[in-house]
Amino acid sequence: MSSIIEHYDWLAGLVTVVGIIAVTVLGRAIAFRIPAIAAARAADKAQNIDKWRNKASKYRPRVQPSQKIGLGLTLGFYILVQPFIVTLDAEPIWKILLDSFLILMVYDFFYYLIHRFLFHGQGYFRRVHAVHHQARSRVSSIDSHLLHPWELFIGVALFYVVTVVMALVNGGPFHVATIVITSVIYTQLNQINHCRIDLHTAPWKTLNWIAMKHDAHHLDMHRGNYATITLLYDWLFGTLETHPMELEGKTAAQTGG
Numbered sequence: 243m244s245s246i247i248e249h250y251d252w253l254a255g256l257v258t259v260v261g262i263i264a265v266t267v268l269g270r271a272i273a274f275r276i277p278a279i280a281a282a283r284a285a286d287k288a289q290n291i292d293k294w295r296n297k298a299s300k301y302r303p304r305v306q307p308s309q310k311i312g313l314g315l316t317l318g319f320y321i322l323v324q325p326f327i328v329t330l331d332a333e334p335i336w337k338i339l340l341d342s343f344l345i346l347m348v349y350d351f352f353y354y355l356i357h358r359f360l361f362h363g364q365g366y367f368r369r370v371h372a373v374h375h376q377a378r379s380r381v382s383s384i385d386s387h388l389l390h391p392w393e394l395f396i397g398v399a400l401f402y403v404v405t406v407v408m409a410l411v412n413g414g415p416f417h418v419a420t421i422v423i424t425s426v427i428y429t430q431l432n433q434i435n436h437c438r439i440d441l442h443t444a445p446w447k448t449l450n451w452i453a454m455k456h457d458a459h460h461l462d463m464h465r466g467n468y469a470t471i472t473l474l475y476d477w478l479f480g481t482l483e484t485h486p487m488e489l490e491g492k493t494a495a496q497t498g499g
Contacts, residue, residue, distance in 0.1 A: 249326055250325045250326060251325050251326070251328060251329060251330075251415070252325050253330065254325060254328040254329050254330045254415070254418055255320065255321075255324045255325030255328055257328075257330065257418050258320075258324060258328050258418045258421050258422060258425075259320050259324075261418060261419070261422040262421075262422050262425045262426060265422055265426050266426055266429070266430070269426070269430075278441055278443070278446050279441075279446065279449075282437070282438070282439045282440065282441055282446075282449075285438055285440065286382045286383050286437050286438040286439070289380075289382035289384075289438050290382050290383060290384040293382065293384055293385075294384065300376055300388070301384065301388060304373065304387070304388050304389065304390075305384060305387040305388060307391065308387045308388070308389045308391070308394050309387055311391055311394050311395065312394055312398055315394075315395065315398045315399065315402075316398070319402045323402065323406060324421070326415070327405065327406060327409040327415045327416060327421075328415050328416055328417070328418050328421055329414070329415040329416070329417060329418070330417075330418055331417070332417075333417040333420075337417070338417050338419045338420050338423070339423075341408075341412065341416055341417070341420045342420050342423040342424050342427075344408065345404065345405055345408050345416075345420070345424045346424055346427060346428070346471050346472075347471070347472070347474075348404050348408060349400065349401050349404040349405075349428070349471065350469050350470060350471035350472055350474075350475065351475055352400060352404060353397070353400060353468075353469065353470055353471075354468050354469045354475040354476070354479075356396065356400065357371075357468040357469070357470075358468040358481065360396075361393065362463065362468070367392070367393075368463075370390040370392045370393050371390070371393055371463075372463065373388065373389060373390040373393070374388055374389050374390070374393060375460065375462075375463050376388060377436075377460055378460055378461070379457050379458070379460045379461045379485075380438055380457055380460075381436045381437075381438070381456070381457055381460050382436065382437060382438040383433055383436050383437045383438075384436075385436045385460075386432055386433055386435070386436040401428055405421070405424065427471070428471070431452075431470065431471055432470060434449060434452055434453060435452065435453060435456035435470060436453070436456065437449075437453050438453070439452075439453040439454075454485045454487065454488060455467050455473060455483070455485065456470075457485060458483045458484065458485035458486075458488075459483065461485075461486075465483050466481030466482060466483040467481065467482065467483045468481055
């Protein structure tokens with residue numbers, strides 16, 4: 243028991259949580275001061291409100307329970323597990339960035355497999371995932387919470403399990419900054435994937451591209467784009483999809499329309 247307590251770095255765990263919250267809050271505050279992003283946020287929020295009011299029977303039984311389950315899993319991980327896998331000991335920046343990259347890529351690989359073969363396979367978990375696919379194109383940020391409890395648990399638990407396993411492979415805890423970076427990217431990309439974004443000028447059109455690729459997945463239950471962090475695995479395994487709206491945009495540009 244004493245050995246376990248010795249490895250429980252509560253201070254590093256606390257700094258990690260504060261760091262995640264601070265980076266998220268500060269990043270959003272800065273981003274939403276940019277007029278183009280503020281306008282996109284307002285449009286997304288309007289769509290969320292419309293869904294909450296006019297499709298209450300679909301969203302209300304799912305969204306709030308999903309948020310509570312997600313919060314419970316996250317708090318459990320932060321309190322019971324995270325202090326064992328983080329450290330305040332100095333590490334070079336390249337190591338922090340490399341560890342962050344590896345955690346996200348390993349997570350995304352396994353998420354791709356689960357999403358493609360479990361949630362879009364045959365049987366019970368296809369029906370579980372069908373709850374999320376009640377959100378049809380075009381999706382908005384509220385749809386990231388339109389989840390069956392099992393899907394929410396599997397998705398969140400996978401991220402935390404991969405993080406712990408990677409710490410074991412690493413031979414010791416990760417620097418606090420590594421977990422802050424991976425956690426912020428994981429949560430914010432999942433939000434961006436489901437946002438209604440109509441930004442077509444540089445540099446913000448990249449956000450539009452990210453959101454549009456996942457929106458293509460929501461056209462029906464037979465689409466690709468299964469990964470959530472990067473589309474690399476969809477490209478490698480031949481499941482990369484193009485949204486019809488992207489094709490329309492290219493056609494219009496080519497014809498001058």
